[in-house]
Every structure is written in structure tokens, then in C-alpha cells.
Amino acid sequence: MLEILDLNKSFKKKEVLKEISISLKTGVYGLLGPNGAGKTTLIRCIVNLYDITKGNIRFQGIDVTNNNAFSKNIGYLPQKFGLFKELTVYDNLQYFAVLKKISKESMDTCIKESLKKVNLQDRVNNKVSTLSGGMVRRLGIAQAILGNPQIIIFDEPTAGLDPEERIRFKNLLSSIKEDKIIIISTHIVEDVETCCNKMIIMNDGKIFKMGNSEEIISIARGKVFEVKQGIGIDSNWYVEKTFFRNGEEFLRVLSNKKEGHKSLEPTIEDGYMCILKGI
Numbered sequence: 113m114l115e116i117l118d119l120n121k122s123f124k125k126k127e128v129l130k131e132i133s134i135s136l137k138t139g140v141y142g143l144l145g146p147n148g149a150g151k152t153t154l155i156r157c158i159v160n161l162y163d164i165t166k167g168n169i170r171f172q173g174i175d176v177t178n179n180n181a182f183s184k185n186i187g188y189l190p191q192k193f194g195l196f197k198e199l200t201v202y203d204n205l206q207y208f209a210v211l212k213k214i215s216k217e218s219m220d221t222c223i224k225e226s227l228k229k230v231n232l233q234d235r236v237n238n239k240v241s242t243l244s245g246g247m248v249r250r251l252g253i254a255q256a257i258l259g260n261p262q263i264i265i266f267d268e269p270t271a272g273l274d275p276e277e278r279i280r281f282k283n284l285l286s287s288i289k290e291d292k293i294i295i296i297s298t299h300i301v302e303d304v305e306t307c308c309n310k311m312i313i314m315n316d317g318k319i320f321k322m323g324n325s326e327e328i329i330s331i332a333r334g335k336v337f338e339v340k341q342g343i344g345i346d347s348n349w350y351v352e353k354t355f356f357r358n359g360e361e362f363l364r365v366l367s368n369k370k371e372g373h374k375s376l377e378p379t380i381e382d383g384y385m386c387i388l389k390g391i
């Protein structure tokens with residue numbers, strides 16, 4: 113169990129994380145929130161890249177706040193990461209394996225296992241400069257899962273990936289998730305709705321809601337409507353998107369009020385938007 117207790121993080125006078133308290137058991141968690149919600153800051157506090165202003169982090173009941181040794185239990189794929197482009201795929205992973213203090217005896221096996229999981233085993237001796245963007249991203253994932261850490265955190269793992277690579281990432285998650293705590297940070301609901309046991313919804317440095325997909329969806333039940341474009345927009349409405357049917361344009365609207373419009377079956381995205389917008 114990973115417990116984050118009353119965590120606050122400020123940069124000088126700017127309070128970015130405010131009293132964050134969550135407990136995570138084994139499973140895959142989608143950390144969802146709009147740009148600037150505080151997701152990356154929270155992740156950096158967990159992986160000990162930032163000193164926490166106030167609060168504690170506990171893992172398996174032990175206080176690991178600002179504990180460097182604990183960071184070795186965590187695999188982390190940052191949003192932006194650097195690789196040695198003129199070194200081979202293998203040499204790059206060897207470098208990370210040394211940083212992670214993986215023993216010399218198991219290093220080769222660990223590297224090959226990680227590369228197999230991300231389907232880059234055929235590229236082991238290629239220079240990173242010869243890989244496609246998707247392959248570089250996969251190599252980033254390989255370094256995160258290197259050494260089989262108990263906690264793995266992916267910050268925007270699918271950014272810049274094509275649909276096939278996204279599916280590949282989701283399949284990879286299913287193959288590694290056993291007995292692990294995996295956190296995937298994103299602002300795209302679609303990225304996490306099929307592969308996460310629970311969503312943690314963040315905004316403005318706070319946790320707004322943590323729940324499984326059914327719980328998130330239920331928040332939007334009775335609040336999603338379909339309105340024909342052109343009839344005028346009510347000030348109570350939050351227009352999620354427009355769509356076409358039989359050549360006619362419609363709005364997908366979220367509203368707290370009982371509307372005289374056709375009610376729609378809610379999705380996770382609707383629940384997420386209701387939570388963010390206080391609907």
C-alpha cells in the first residue's frame with residue numbers, strides 16, 4: 113500500500129499541492145486532471161524529485177518521505193526524458209540499470225526482459241538516433257519497468273503515440289500490472305478508461321474524486337443531454353462537444369437542471385467533466 117498523507121507542496125509562496133491524501137493498493141490508477149492541475153508535481157513528490165513542504169508518504173507501512181533508498185522501488189517515465197542518442201538501445205538501458213543499482217549478474221537478463229516487453233528486442237544493438245518517436249517512447253517505458261519495480265509511474269505515456277502504439281501500451285500494462293501499483297498521469301480520459309481500476313481526479317492542486325469507472329460515470333447520470341444546434345445555448349449548460357447525426361449537428365450538454373431535452377447515457381468523460389466543473 114502506498115499512502116500519501118496530507119501532502120502539501122509549495123514553490124516559494126505558490127501553493128501547488130494542497131492537503132493531498134490518498135491510499136493506493138495494488139492496481140492501475142489513472143491520475144486525471146487538466147493542464148496545470150498538479151499531476152506532475154504530485155508524481156515528482158512521490159518519486160522524491162521534490163522535497164515535500166508538509167505531509168508524509170508511506171509505503172508498506174513505513175515512512176518513506178524524502179527517502180532516496182525508496183526511490184529504487186519506483187519506475188518512472190517522465191513526460192520529457194533524455195536518452196543518449198549515439199549509444200545503442202542496450203547501452204542506454206545499461207546506464208539506467210547502473211543508476212537503479214541493479215546487480216551486474218542480473219543486469220543482462222533485466223535489460224532483455226524489459227526490451228521484450230516493449231517489443232524492442234530486435235533493436236537492441238541499434239543506436240537510439242535510428243529509432244522512430246514511438247520506439248523512443250517504448251524505450252522510455254522499458255527503462256521505467258527495468259528491474260521489475262513495485263511502483264511504476266507513467267507521466268503522459270501516450271503523448272505523441274499513434275493509435276497502434278497506444279493499444280500496444282495498454283497491452284503492455286496488462287502484462288506487467290500484477291502485484292504492482294501503477295499510476296498513469298494524463299489529461300485524456302480515453303487513455304485510461306479501459307486500463308485503470310480507479311481514477312484519481314485532480315484539479316487546482318487537490319484531489320476532487322477517487323473512484324472506479326462506475327462511480328465516476330454515476331456522477332453524470334441524469335445530467336447529460338442532446339440538444340439540436342441552433343436553438344440557443346442556456347447559461348447553465350456546459351457544452352462538451354458537437355456531433356453530427358444524419359447530417360444534423362447536435363450538442364452534448366452537461367447540466368444540473370432537469371432539461372426538456374433528450375437524456376443521454378453518461379460516459380466516464382461526462383463524469384470527469386461534471387466533477388471538474390462542479391455540475
Ligand SMILES: Nc1ncnc2c1ncn2[C@@H]1O[C@H](COP(=O)(O)OP(=O)(O)OP(=O)(O)O)[C@@H](O)[C@H]1O
Nearest residue numbers: 123126128145146147148149150151152153154299
Ligand atoms: N518548479 C516550479 N516552480 C513554480 N511553479 C511550478 C513549478 N512546477 C510546477 N509549477 C506550477 O504548479 C502548477 C501545477 O503544475 P504541474 O506541472 O504539476 O501540473 P500538471 O497537472 O502536471 O500539468 P500538465 O498536464 O500541463 O503537465 C502549475 O501552475 C505550474 O505552473
